[in-house]
Amino acid sequence: MSRAPQAPYSERNDVSVLTNYDALIVGAGYAGAVSARRLAEDGGKKVLLLERRDHVAGNAYDGWDQNGIWIHFYGPHIFHTNDKRVYDYLGRFTQWRPYEHTVVADLPDGRGGRMNFPVPFNLSSLEIAFGPEAGKALGDKLIAAYGAEKKVTILELRQNPDPEIAALADYVYEHVFVHYTMKQWGQRPEDIDPNTTARVPVFLSRDPRYFQDTYQAMPAEGYAPMFEKMLDHPGITVEVGVDALKRLELTDGVVKLDGEPFGGAVIYTGQADELFGFRFGPLPYRALDFRYEVLPQDYFQSHGTVNYTVDEDFTRITEFKRLSAQVKPGVTTIMKEYSKAYTGAEGEIPYYAVINPENNALYAKYKAEADKYPNLHLLGRLAEYKYYNMDAIAARALALTDRMI
Ligand code: FAD
Ligand code: UDP
Numbered sequence: 001m002s003r004a005p006q007a008p009y010s011e012r013n014d015v016s017v018l019t020n021y022d023a024l025i026v027g028a029g030y031a032g033a034v035s036a037r038r039l040a041e042d043g044g045k046k047v048l049l050l051e052r053r054d055h056v057a058g059n060a061y062d063g064w065d066q067n068g069i070w071i072h073f074y075g076p077h078i079f080h081t082n083d084k085r086v087y088d089y090l091g092r093f094t095q096w097r098p099y100e101h102t103v104v105a106d107l108p109d110g111r112g113g114r115m116n117f118p119v120p121f122n123l124s125s126l127e128i129a130f131g132p133e134a135g136k137a138l139g140d141k142l143i144a145a146y147g148a149e150k151k152v153t154i155l156e157l158r159q160n161p162d163p164e165i166a167a168l169a170d171y172v173y174e175h176v177f178v179h180y181t182m183k184q185w186g187q188r189p190e191d192i193d194p195n196t197t198a199r200v201p202v203f204l205s206r207d208p209r210y211f212q213d214t215y216q217a218m219p220a221e222g223y224a225p226m227f228e229k230m231l232d233h234p235g236i237t238v239e240v241g242v243d244a245l246k247r248l249e250l251t252d253g254v255v256k257l258d259g260e261p262f263g264g265a266v267i268y269t270g271q272a273d274e275l276f277g278f279r280f281g282p283l284p285y286r287a288l289d290f291r292y293e294v295l296p297q298d299y300f301q302s303h304g305t306v307n308y309t310v311d312e313d314f315t316r317i318t319e320f321k322r323l324s325a326q327v328k329p330g331v332t333t334i335m336k337e338y339s340k341a342y343t344g345a346e347g348e349i350p351y352y353a354v355i356n357p358e359n360n361a362l363y364a365k366y367k368a369e370a371d372k373y374p375n376l377h378l379l380g381r382l383a384e385y386k387y388y389n390m391d392a393i394a395a396r397a398l399a400l401t402d403r404m405i
Contacts, residue, residue, distance in 0.1 A: 021048040021237075024255075024262060026244040027269030029058020030390055031380030033230050034089070034397035035267050040235030043405040045264075047236045050244040052270075057227040059351070060390060067294050069333040070222060070326050074349070075288060076305055076318040076335075077223060080213040081391035087215040090394060094226035096217035097325065101210040104303050107175055107310040119307055120151075120210065121172050122203040129171065138168055143204050151201035155194055172202060180309045184339045185286065185354070193355040196387060210305075218323065245274065253372050265404055266373075269380035271350060272366035280365045283385060285342035285350030292335050300334045314338050353385045360385070 023039050025032045028051035039045040055061050059074040078101045081087055087096075102118070105125075109115035117125035126142075127135030141164060146152050154177050157169040173189070177197060181189045189197045200210075209216075219226040231238055249256040255266050268275060273283040291314070304322035308314060314336040321332050342350045353359070363385040370378050379400055381388045388396070 021046050021262075021264060023047045023265045023267070024244075024257060025049045025267045025269070026248075027051060027058065027380065027382075028053075028056035028227070028231070028238060028240070029060065029269060029380060030393040031058075031269040031383070031397050032267065033057070033227050034394050035379065035401050036236050036238075037230045037233060038398065038401035039265070039404065040233045043401065045235060049231070049236060049238045050242045050247070051238065051240045052243045054241045055224065056231060056238060056240065057224045058269075059349075060223040060227070062222045062224050065292070065294070065333055067331050067333060069294075069320055069328060069331065070324045071292070071320045071333055071335070072223075072318075072323070073290075075290065075337060075351070076320075076323060077390065078210070078216075078304075078323065079218055079390060080211040080216045081389075082214050083391055083395050084215070085398060086391045086394045087217075089398060090219075090226065090230075093229040094219035094221065096215075097220040098216065099218045099323070099325070100216050101305070101323075102208050102303050103210045103305045103307055103316075105176060105309040106306050107308070116302070116306075118208045119176060119309070120200050120203040121176050122208065123206050124208065126168075129175070138164065139204070141165065142168075142202075146204055149203075149205045149207075151203050153194065153198040153201045154189060155197060157202055174310075176200075176309050179311070180307060180315055183313065183315050186339075186341065193387070196355070199387075222324075244268075244270070250275070250373060250376070253374065255373055255376055263375065266376045267379050267400070268370075268376060269378075269383050271382045272363060272370065272378055272385060275383075276366055276369050279369075280362060282344060283362055283366070284354040284359055286352040286354060287340050287342040287348045288351050289338040289340065290335050291338065292333055294331065294333050296330060297332060298329050300332050350382065353381070353387060355385070355387060 022045035025036050025047060028049055032049055033056060036047045036049045040047045060077045061074060062070060062072045065071045104116040105119045106114060106116055115128065117128040123139040126139050129135065130138060145165060154173055158173060160166055160169060177189045181192065181197065185192050247258050255262050271283065299321065300319050301317060305316050305318045307316045317334050317336050319332060319334045321328065342348055367378065370376050377400060378384055379396060380393055
C-alpha cells in the first residue's frame with residue numbers, strides 16, 4: 001500500500017497529482033477497501049482512498065494489545081458467509097483459519113447461582129433450563145409445531161396460542177431477549193426492527209453454533225493484515241488520518257475535491273447525515289464503550305463470547321484468545337461491551353443504525369440528496385444506514401464495482 005504524506009493537504013505543494021485520480025473513496029473499511037482494490041486492479045483506475053482514523057480496516061481493525069494478546073479494537077468480529085465469491089475474493093488477501101463461533105448465555109439460575117446455556121436458544125438450552133425430561137418434551141412439541149432444525153424468531157414464537165409453547169416463549173423472551181435488548185438498544189424487542197432479534201432465533205436443533213453459514217473462518221493473521229494486503233496495489237493511494245469532509249464540497253450536483261470539480265467516481269462509506277451537514281437532522285445510532293481487562297490467568301471463560309442476558313450493565317464479554325486461538329499461558333484479555341445512544345461527541349463512533357420507519361424516512365432524505373450527484377455512491381453500513389455484516393458489505397462492494405468496471 002503506498003501511503004501518501006501525512007501532512008495536512010494545505011501544506012503539500014503537489015496539488016496537480018489529485019487531478020490524476022479516477023476514483024475517490026472515503027473510508028477504508030470493507031466497503032472502501034474492497035471497492036478500491038476492484039477499481040484499481042480490475043478497472044485499471046487510479047484510486048485515492050481517504051480514511052479518517054489512523055488505520056485501515058474500519059471496525060474490523062485488530063492488532064496486539066500491550067500484553068501481546070491479539071485483540072479486536074471495535075468489538076468482536078467473526079467472519080461467516082454463504083457467499084463463495086466473497087469468501088474467495090477476501091481469501092486472495094489472507095489464509096483462512098477455520099473458526100466456528102459458539103456463544104452461551106450467563107444468567108442467574110434462580111437458586112442463588114448462575115447457569116449457562118447455548119445461544120441461539122436451542123434444544124440443549126431447553127434441557128438445561130427445564131431439566132432433561134421436561135426440556136425434551138418441550139423440544140418435541142416445538143418440533144411438531146415448526147419442524148426439526150427450523151429457526152423460529154422470538155416474536156413469532158410469542159404468537160403461538162398453545163399455552164405450553166406460549167409459556168416457553170415467555171421464558172425465552174425474559175431470559176434471553178428482553179434485558180439484553182434493553183441494554184443494547186434501550187428498547188424492548190417488540191419495539192425494534194424485527195430483523196434484529198431474528199438474527200438470533202430459537203433454533204430447533206442441537207447445533208450449538210452461533211451461525212450456520214457454509215464458510216466460517218477468521219483471517220489467519222488477522223483482519224488488519226488482510227486489509228493491508230488488499231490495499232497494497234500500485235493503483236491505490238491510501239491517506240489515513242484524513243477527514244475527507246474537510247476536503248470535499250458538494251454543491252449543485254458537483255463534487256469538489258480540494259476546491260476542484262472531481263468527475264471520477266466517488267464512493268462514500270461514512271455517515272450520510274454528516275456528508276450533508278446534518279441538514280435534515282442527525283440520524284440516530286447506538287454507540288458502544290469497550291472496557292478491556294487483562295487477567296493473569298490462562299482463560300477467563302468457556303466461549304469466545306458470553307452474553308449476559310438478564311443482569312449486569314454490559315451486554316457481553318469477549319475473550320480474544322478464544323477467537324484467535326492464540327496460545328499464551330498466564331495472561332488473557334477480555335472485553336465488556338456497554339451500549340449507549342450515540343450523541344456525536346468527539347471520539348464517539350456510530351456503530352449501529354437504529355432502524356425503524358421514522359429513521360428510515362430520515363435516511364431517505366439524505367439518500368435523495370446524494371442521488372443528485374451522478375458520480376456519488378453511498379456504500380456501507382453507515383452510508384446505507386443498514387445492519388450489514390462484513391460479508392454483506394464486501395458483496396455490495398463487489399456488486400457496485402461490477403457495475404462500474
Ligand atoms: P466501517 O468498517 O465502519 O468503515 C467505514 C470507514 O469510513 C471507517 O473506518 C471510518 O473511519 C471511515 N470514515 C467515515 N467518515 C469518514 C470521513 N469523513 N473521512 C474519512 N473516513 C471516514 N460483522 C460480521 O460479519 N461479523 C461480526 O462478528 C461482526 N461483529 C461486529 C461487532 C460490532 C461491535 C460492530 C459495531 C460491528 C460488527 N460487524 C460484524 C459488522 C462489521 O463491522 C461491518 O459490517 C463492517 O465493518 C462494515 O464495513 P464498512 O466499510 O461499511 O464500515
Ligand atoms: N439478542 C438478545 N440476546 C442475545 C443475543 C441477541 O436479545 O443473547 C438480540 C439483541 O436485540 C441483539 C440482536 O438480538 O441486538 C442481534 O444480536 P447479534 O448477536 O446478532 O448482535 P451483534 O453481534 O450484531 O451485536
